[in-house]
Amino acid sequence: MRNAAFIFPGQGSQYIGMGKDFYDEFKESRYVLEEASDALSMDLRKLCFDGSEEELRKTENTQPAILATSIAMLRVVEKEGIDCEYTAGLSLGEYTSIVLSGGFDFFDAIKIVQKRGGFMQSAVPLGVGGMVAILGLNQQKLSIVMESVREEDIVEVANYNSPEQIVISGELNGLKSASKKALELGAKKVVELPLSAPFHSSLLFKALNISDLESFDRTMKILQGGV
CATH class of the missing domain: 3.40.366.10 (Malonyl-Coenzyme A Acyl Carrier Protein, domain 2)
Known part of the structure; x- marks a missing residue:
């Protein structure tokens, strides 16, 4: 079975x-x-x-x-x-x-x-960051894409979903440049994902500030029946 x-x-x-x-x-x-x-x-x-x-x-x-x-x-x-x-x-x-x-x-x-x-x-405020799926581009060429935008904006690899689909995350201007470069290097398609923030990227580290962590801890205690 x-x-x-x-x-x-x-x-x-x-x-x-x-x-x-x-x-x-x-x-x-x-x-x-x-x-x-x-x-x-x-x-x-x-x-x-x-x-x-x-x-x-x-x-x-x-x-x-x-x-x-x-x-x-x-x-x-x-x-x-x-x-x-x-x-x-x-x-x-x-x-x-x-x-x-x-x-x-x-x-x-x-x-x-x-x-x-x-x-x-x-x-990350609305309109600042996002994510893009790149289809049909190998990792060697993806490295060229990432290098081309490294000095421009924060753009990072977020997910290796499969050899044929890799998701990048970061600032919108950088994602736009990376998408253009990926198509120039032979990507079959680039797809902007319907998301409001650059998830799985270093830009989200700001979510870990101490005040938020203390608020989250208080929330968890309330949910668990504490004070």
């Missing part, structure tokens, strides 16, 4: 209307969206189904929206008796994986990722 694994998506996979078919069809999914909305004191259903792309792209909204949608779908899968032996997640998706494995309950996790998203967005 084959072992099953569930792998959950991260930021960039969001879109308006995601999960609506599950919400309309299954009460299990509706319960998840209602619980998430109560936990966050916001109408997450409206954001996911009827909101704007701009609002959904803001990372403090994106993170809880993707987590809630993933769990809403997972609950239906579980109801059908489908389970897994292994679970993992891509970036934000690790939180869905942790909920599935029992590390957090969903009510706490949805609060944590909203805080996480807020800290990350505060590190």
